[in-house]
Amino acid sequence: MSMLGLLEDFDLWAGILGFLITFLIAIFSLYSYKLSKHRNQLFFSAGFLLVALGWLAGVIFNTYTEFEERQVLLRGYVQLPYALGGLLMLHMLLIIAGYLTIFIVNEKLKSRKTMFLLYLFAVFSVLVAHDFYFLYHLTVFFILSLVVNHCAWLYKEQRSTNSLLILLGFSGLLLSHGIMMFTPFSQEFYVTGNFIQIISFAVLLWALVRIYKRKQ
Numbered sequence: 001m002s003m004l005g006l007l008e009d010f011d012l013w014a015g016i017l018g019f020l021i022t023f024l025i026a027i028f029s030l031y032s033y034k035l036s037k038h039r040n041q042l043f044f045s046a047g048f049l050l051v052a053l054g055w056l057a058g059v060i061f062n063t064y065t066e067f068e069e070r071q072v073l074l075r076g077y078v079q080l081p082y083a084l085g086g087l088l089m090l091h092m093l094l095i096i097a098g099y100l101t102i103f104i105v106n107e108k109l110k111s112r113k114t115m116f117l118l119y120l121f122a123v124f125s126v127l128v129a130h131d132f133y134f135l136y137h138l139t140v141f142f143i144l145s146l147v148v149n150h151c152a153w154l155y156k157e158q159r160s161t162n163s164l165l166i167l168l169g170f171s172g173l174l175l176s177h178g179i180m181m182f183t184p185f186s187q188e189f190y191v192t193g194n195f196i197q198i199i200s201f202a203v204l205l206w207a208l209v210r211i212y213k214r215k216q
Contacts (some may be wrong), residue, residue, distance in 0.1 A: 014194045015059040021201040022052035028208040035212070040105045047101035054094030061087045092136045096122040099143045106150040137181045144174040165207035172200030 029045035032038075100118050125139040151167040173196075180193035 019055040043105040047098045050094045050098030057091040137177045141177040162207050169200045169204035
């Protein structure tokens with residue numbers, strides 16, 4: 001099999017794994033909510049459900065485009081058919097909205113005006129990132145840096161294995177998007193970043209399974 005074929009397979013399976021793992025994270029967060037009735041876990045579940053749907057949109061987008069076409073897109077502006085362009089924007093919007101939801105839960109924001117402005121920021125970011133894809137990773141990197149800051153504070157307070165795993169998981173996601181910002185220079189950054197994302201999601205899922213089992 002050629003290198004291009006291997007990259008095509010990696011892209012497809014990474015997308016499928018990303019969707020499945022983030023969907024399982026949402027499911028286990030929902031189960032934990034049913035046991036504890038903590039509303040933050042319900043919204044955490046909703047956040048990862050949005051991320052999972054974003055990955056699903058990405059899988060569908062990848063199915064209808066070639067790897068080489070996607071690499072051209074990642075390197076800068078490219079005109080897409082309306083359907084594919086809309087699918088790509090949906091992919092970015094859902095993932096940004098998902099991480100924003102997790103940030104809002106962590107910060108315990110209650111102002112509807114503030115939340116509206118944050119989601120409006122997500123829409124604006126996607127509209128800009130549609131032409132300059134690296135801005136999507138920059139936006140997610142910024143949001144995740146705030147989430148990681150909260151996770152670091154949580155770990156200092158609890159000093160537990162689960163809080164450490166959550167910190168490591170979100171730190172890995174932060175690193176992955178930081179790496180993928182350099183995709184315009186080499187496709188290796190894209191592949192490496194995606195690989196780190198999958199590992200990070202797996203770590204978060206492990207943490208949530210541990211939390212769920214402890215609450216049973």
